Amino acid sequence: MTGALGGSDVHILPYSHVVGQHELKLALELNYIAPRIGGVLISGQRGTAKSTVVRAFSLLTGGELPVTLPINATDDRVLGGWELDALMRGEARTQPGLLEEAGEKGMLYIDEVNLLDDHIVNIILDVVSTGVLSVQREAIDTVRNIGFGLVGTMNPEEGGLRPQLLDRFGLMVAVSELDQEQRRAMVLAVLRFDDAAGTKSPWLAEGLDRDRVLRERLDRARDGVQNVELSEDMAKLCADVATRLRAVGHRGEVVTAWAARALAAFEEADAVTADHVRRVVPLSLRHRRPEAAHGGPVEWTAEESELLDGLLG
Numbered sequence: 001m002t003g004a005l006g007g008s009d010v011h012i013l014p015y016s017h018v019v020g021q022h023e024l025k026l027a028l029e030l031n032y033i034a035p036r037i038g039g040v041l042i043s044g045q046r047g048t049a050k051s052t053v054v055r056a057f058s059l060l061t062g063g064e065l066p067v068t069l070p071i072n073a074t075d076d077r078v079l080g081g082w083e084l085d086a087l088m089r090g091e092a093r094t095q096p097g098l099l100e101e102a103g104e105k106g107m108l109y110i111d112e113v114n115l116l117d118d119h120i121v122n123i124i125l126d127v128v129s130t131g132v133l134s135v136q137r138e139a140i141d142t143v144r145n146i147g148f149g150l151v152g153t154m155n156p157e158e159g160g161l162r163p164q165l166l167d168r169f170g171l172m173v174a175v176s177e178l179d180q181e182q183r184r185a186m187v188l189a190v191l192r193f194d195d196a197a198g199t200k201s202p203w204l205a206e207g208l209d210r211d212r213v214l215r216e217r218l219d220r221a222r223d224g225v226q227n228v229e230l231s232e233d234m235a236k237l238c239a240d241v242a243t244r245l246r247a248v249g250h251r252g253e254v255v256t257a258w259a260a261r262a263l264a265a266f267e268e269a270d271a272v273t274a275d276h277v278r279r280v281v282p283l284s285l286r287h288r289r290p291e292a293a294h295g296g297p298v299e300w301t302a303e304e305s306e307l308l309d310g311l312l313g
Contacts, residue, residue: 029266
């Protein structure tokens with residue numbers, strides 16, 4: 001049995017059976033509900049299941065693995081260009097790029113985004129934020145609307161992102177190691193998954209059923225997020241929190257509002273509350289604090305949690 005939806009043969013652990021990583025899962029789900037959030041950046045050391053969670057979520061939401069951008073991607077590969085084999089035969093035929101492919105499949109995944117050329121990252125982030133792919137190069141002149149969820153991972157031991165690029169990602173998650181109980185549960189889940197390969201495992205079937213239920217809930221939230229009210233008081237709260245945390249720029253409070261609406265929609269609430277804002281702020285403002293925006297640590301501190309508690313109750 002495979003761990004996938006939509007009839008895929010890809011052997012990936014069902015999303016519902018991934019142990020822990022609650023903050024990472026929340027970020028992916030909010031970004032799916034409200035793509036205007038602008039993508040998720042995942043920071044963590046190697047071996048912390050970053051890729052496993054992203055691939056399992058892509059299977060859950062799209063029925064297939066995400067489009068993956070290679071480290072050595074060129075402009076042609078990203079934006080599209082001319083098909084070389086056709087040109088050799090004297091035919092002018094365009095070849096879609098990875099961004100167009102991601103628009104069809106729903107998700108673009110960049111592993112080790114901090115090692116990618118800044119020029120390429122800028123192009124991708126521009127498309128994500130505007131929803132428009134414009135290509136004017138080498139006699140190609142096309143403009144098309146396009147939308148996909150962007151997810152990037154990075155290992156901070158291998159360097160960071162420039163502040164300008166860091167700010168362009170809507171949400172950021174700092175993946176932490178599992179606690180002792182979660183480690184035990186993770187070992188058992190991996191062993192059960194390996195043992196279930198090629199069998200009609202009830203455990204895998206139960207995971208896939210839970211994935212289907214979650215997918216339906218996410219789709220309902222995505223369809224209804226525009227109807228969730230964000231009052232003037234809640235808009236002021238988003239701005240106040242960003243100010244108190246000294247967030248760089250003004251993108252942080254806007255993303256906080258989008259993420260809080262997405263969380264409210266997921267929980268089938270009619271309006272955003274202070275609790276929704278409280279729960280998304282670490283995701284939307286972590287990388288926009290002055291110290292993080294300039295290459296410092298991205299971990300959310302106890303002092304910052306206390307500040308939020310004092311402000312939001």
